[in-house]
Amino acid sequence: xxxxxxxxxxxxxxxxxxxxxxxxxxxxxxxxxxxxxxxxxxxxxxxxxxxxxxxxxxxxxxxxxxxxxxxxxxxxxxxxxxxxxxxxxxxxxxxxxxxxxxxxxxxxxxxxxxxxxxxxxxxxxxxxxxxxxxxxxxxxxxxxxxxxxxxxxxxxxxxxxxxxxxxxxxxxxxxxxxxxxxxxxxxxxxxxxxxxxxxxxxxxxxxxxxxxxxxxxxxxxxxxxxxxxxxxxxxxxxxxxxxxxxxxxxxxxxxxxxxxxxxxxxxxxxxxxxxxxxxxxxxxxxxxxxxxxxxxxxxxxxxxxxxxxxxxxxxxxxxxxxxxxxxxxxxxxxxxxxxxxxxxxxxxxxxxxxxxxxxxxxxxxxxxxxxxxxxxxxxxxxxxxxxxxxxxxxxxxxxxxxxxxxxxxxxxxxxxxxxxxxxxxxxxxxxxxxxxxxxxxxxxxxxxxxxxxxxxxxxxx
Amino acid sequence: xxxxxxxxxxxxxxxxxxxxxxxxxxxxxxxxxxxxxxxxxxxxxxxxxxxxxxxxxxxxxxxxxxxxxxxxxxxxxxxxxxxxxxxxxxxxxxxxxxxxxxxxxxxxxxxxxxxxxxxxxxxxxxxxxxxxxxxxxxxxxxxxxxxxxxxxxxxxxxxxxxxxxxxxxxxxxxxxxxxxxxxxxxxxxxxxxxxxxxxxxxxxxxxxxxxxxxxxxxxxxxxxxxxxxxxxxxxxxxxxxxxxxxxxxxxxxxxxxxxxxxxxxxxxxxxxxxxxxxxxxxxxxxxxxxxxxxxxxxxxxxxxxxxxxxxxxxxxxxxxxxxxxxxxxxxxxxxxxxxxxxxxxxxxxxxxxxxxxxxxxxxxxxxxxxxxxxxxxxxxxxxxxxxxxxxxxxxxx
Numbered sequence: 001x002x003x004x005x006x007x008x009x010x011x012x013x014x015x016x017x018x019x020x021x022x023x024x025x026x027x028x029x030x031x032x033x034x035x036x037x038x039x040x041x042x043x044x045x046x047x048x049x050x051x052x053x054x055x056x057x058x059x060x061x062x063x064x065x066x067x068x069x070x071x072x073x074x075x076x077x078x079x080x081x082x083x084x085x086x087x088x089x090x091x092x093x094x095x096x097x098x099x100x101x102x103x104x105x106x107x108x109x110x111x112x113x114x115x116x117x118x119x120x121x122x123x124x125x126x127x128x129x130x131x132x133x134x135x136x137x138x139x140x141x142x143x144x145x146x147x148x149x150x151x152x153x154x155x156x157x158x159x160x161x162x163x164x165x166x167x168x169x170x171x172x173x174x175x176x177x178x179x180x181x182x183x184x185x186x187x188x189x190x191x192x193x194x195x196x197x198x199x200x201x202x203x204x205x206x207x208x209x210x211x212x213x214x215x216x217x218x219x220x221x222x223x224x225x226x227x228x229x230x231x232x233x234x235x236x237x238x239x240x241x242x243x244x245x246x247x248x249x250x251x252x253x254x255x256x257x258x259x260x261x262x263x264x265x266x267x268x269x270x271x272x273x274x275x276x277x278x279x280x281x282x283x284x285x286x287x288x289x290x291x292x293x294x295x296x297x298x299x300x301x302x303x304x305x306x307x308x309x310x311x312x313x314x315x316x317x318x319x320x321x322x323x324x325x326x327x328x329x330x331x332x333x334x335x336x337x338x339x340x341x342x343x344x345x346x347x348x349x350x351x352x353x354x355x356x357x358x359x360x361x362x363x364x365x366x367x368x369x370x371x372x373x374x375x376x377x378x379x380x381x382x383x384x385x386x387x388x389x390x391x392x393x394x395x396x397x398x399x400x401x402x403x404x405x406x407x408x409x410x411x412x413x414x415x416x417x418x419x420x421x422x423x424x425x426x427x428x429x430x431x432x433x434x435x436x437x438x439x440x441x442x443x444x445x446x447x448x449x450x451x452x453x454x455x456x457x458x459x460x461x
Numbered sequence: 462x463x464x465x466x467x468x469x470x471x472x473x474x475x476x477x478x479x480x481x482x483x484x485x486x487x488x489x490x491x492x493x494x495x496x497x498x499x500x501x502x503x504x505x506x507x508x509x510x511x512x513x514x515x516x517x518x519x520x521x522x523x524x525x526x527x528x529x530x531x532x533x534x535x536x537x538x539x540x541x542x543x544x545x546x547x548x549x550x551x552x553x554x555x556x557x558x559x560x561x562x563x564x565x566x567x568x569x570x571x572x573x574x575x576x577x578x579x580x581x582x583x584x585x586x587x588x589x590x591x592x593x594x595x596x597x598x599x600x601x602x603x604x605x606x607x608x609x610x611x612x613x614x615x616x617x618x619x620x621x622x623x624x625x626x627x628x629x630x631x632x633x634x635x636x637x638x639x640x641x642x643x644x645x646x647x648x649x650x651x652x653x654x655x656x657x658x659x660x661x662x663x664x665x666x667x668x669x670x671x672x673x674x675x676x677x678x679x680x681x682x683x684x685x686x687x688x689x690x691x692x693x694x695x696x697x698x699x700x701x702x703x704x705x706x707x708x709x710x711x712x713x714x715x716x717x718x719x720x721x722x723x724x725x726x727x728x729x730x731x732x733x734x735x736x737x738x739x740x741x742x743x744x745x746x747x748x749x750x751x752x753x754x755x756x757x758x759x760x761x762x763x764x765x766x767x768x769x770x771x772x773x774x775x776x777x778x779x780x781x782x783x784x785x786x787x788x789x790x791x792x793x794x795x796x797x798x799x800x801x802x803x804x805x806x807x808x809x810x811x812x813x814x815x816x817x818x819x820x821x822x823x824x825x826x827x828x829x830x831x832x833x834x835x836x837x838x839x840x841x842x843x844x845x846x847x848x849x850x851x852x853x854x855x856x857x858x
Contacts, residue, residue, distance in 0.1 A: 151806070414566070418571070439533070
């Protein structure tokens with residue numbers, strides 16, 4: 001039986017062709033026409049799974065085709081694997097990092113920084129022609145091999161399955177460790193015993209517990225950042241100057257500011273200007289790391305901000321958004337709920353702390369860039385004490401006018417799971433907003449049961 | 462084997478909660494501490510009574526703890542949180558404040574949860590992941606000074622270097638004596654078992670330190686009297702087992718009793734709740750920084766990542782202890798969601814295999830439901846070691 005497939009409609013093509021180009025790090029440009037061709041001709045052949053209509057994977061039978069930046073983020077995702085291969089061929093350094101961290105020092109050292117999700121995207125994007133079933137099976141197989149070599153209780157396997165069991169040419173495993181996740185530090189260590197055990201490793205040691213006001217902690221983390229840049233320089237055989245870092249900070253501050261402006265615009269209206277998925281993919285651009293190309297992310301982000309401003313001004317409602325949806329704010333691990341199914345149940349996701357907290361920390365541009373970056377990093381709201389983090393979350397909830405809060409923690413994510421109850425307890429006590437702790441099962445084996453619980457929460461709201 | 466002093470130790474432990482209650486009535490403060498790098502000497506030198514918060518083996522408390530710290534947190538931490546929720550543990554009841562460290566991130570999370578829900582005053586010592594590097598040590602010295610300042614605030618006095626020197630000397634003597642006693646349990650024709658020494662080590666987490674030292678000296682004297690020349694070598698038919706992995710705190714004796722029940726003889730450990738923290742602690746300078754660095758420079762805890770397998774001191778220490786104890790196999794104990802040790806299980810097995818030492822990982826919780834399954838696996842492992850040992854002896858003959 002043939003699968004039901006989504007296709008971009010020709011009737012939106014002319015409008016899309018009027019939109020902006022995407023400019024990449026290497027100065028190359030891709031035009032809307034080229035993007036359209038890829039999305040309608042090459043993409044469906046290479047990655048049929050992403051065109052498959054499958055609600056459990058969040059793939060609707062229709063998409064917001066009038067939101068040009070949505071098509072562009074889709075394009076960037078589909079071309080990601082090929083772009084990474086090309087970057088490697090041209091001698092670019094590629095680092096494995098942690099989600100929820102800024103990438104300013106990597107950009108300064110002309111290194112592509114890939115968080116776990118992107119490492120997986122690169123690996124799985126190498127194989128073409130897979131439908132959803134085959135893609136999911138492949139992902140599970142590679143994850144299983146990492147569980148075997150590390151721990152079956154691991155949530156975060158540190159890209160192990162791709163770098164060690166697989167053959168992904170990552171040059172250096174260099175995340176900020178212990179930031180939000182303990183598994184990632186064990187994951188880094190595990191690379192010392194794999195078949196590719198000579199891959200370069202560095203722990204960028206993020207100290208925990210009330211550190212942001214301690215000068216010695218800032219200096220320690222700054223020193224870790226200096227070591228990180230030195231390590232990246234050793235890999236690529238070039239030297240990064242303080243000026244390079246300052247330039248990177250300025251560039252990333254631009255992304256962070258744009259992301260904040262976009263979020264504020266989105267939150268400023270009662271009528272959601274995009275659906276949850278589109279909002280998520282646009283806000284995620286603020287860190288500029290999302291597609292392995294800082295400039296590409298920035299150019300789409302700039303365009304997106306203007307589109308959202310226009311939509312807000314004209315009261316345009318996002319695609320497939322129901323009338324007066326219940327507004328959900330998501331907290332916790334680096335995973336989310338099924339947004340399209342939750343929308344069908346009458347909700348919309350208006351924010352998420354995980355990929356947002358670090359985008360709200362603007363780095364001071366005057367003075368020692370390492371110290372400034374260290375200070376801003378230690379101030380990430382997500383990494384603060386229970387009360388401070390919850391207080392910051394309440395501010396986000398108020399700004400986004402959320403009706404309900406879901407704290408979701410992934411299988412094996414001890415660091416977030418442990419504080420899920422006190423965080424939601426604090427929020428509920430201070431705001432009176434209903435909260436719910438959602439435990440994500442291993443490998444999403446219980447999607448249906450989990451959605452059932454989310455839907456019940458939405459119904460209660 | 463009946464070492465008389467051990468009876469006294471057991472009796473003193475029964476009396477200890479009441480003693481703490483009386484001490485508090487007289488104005489002394491009790492500090493409940495947990496963590497691999499908490500410099501206990503500083504707590505002691507400030508006039509506090511340190512007691513280690515380490516309880517296990519009660520799945521009901523684990524369940525209670527899960528309500529506050531999630532069911533995805535390690536079993537030990539869940540039980541600790543559960544014990545604070547119920548507040549029936551006689552030692553927890555007597556604590557005036559707590560001192561935790563962040564060596565294991567779950568331990569740190571426990572501090573946050575206990576602070577939040579049970580309104581306990583917790584002083585937390587941050588611990589660097591890059592513990593072996595100089596800048597990490599500088600950072601840790603700052604943290605140790607800050608930790609000391611927070612303790613001084615609670616003590617209402619400044620730390621007196623002379624008192625710190627006394628505490629360091631006392632603790633050094635305790636560690637030295639424990640090491641001597643430990644040798645006896647692994648010896649041929651032993652008069653004290655590993656289990657007895659293990660209980661004795663854990664008694665020191667609760668008893669008054671001066672009295673504890675005196676009891677240790679008494680124990681050692683008894684041992685010397687009864688066993689003049691302890692030589693560590695295998696008795697005929699021994700299956701010499703070494704226990705590694707997640708801690709086994711007071712109240713949790715499931716795995717130990719299983720090993721005993723199938724005829725295995727435990728002859729060594731590198732557990733955080735056993736002998737390991739007492740080894741290689743070299744305090745070079747009498748100051749908070751000196752004490753803290755002494756702790757950090759010991760064999761590292763598995764929660765602290767180390768990126769070079771060849772020079773990993775934890776594995777080197779494991780090899781050294783295995784050699785000293787003449788152990789024939791390792792039972793690697795991992796608690797549910799204890800990431801520091803579960804992540805290293807396969808690697809440790811592979812490393813030991815190169816030296817011909819078999820390793821059995823036992824992954825468990827505090828529930829009794831896996832008792833028989835564990836027993837089957839341990840029994841097979843012990844039997845395998847025995848057969849291997851016998852065949853080696855036969856070949857030698």
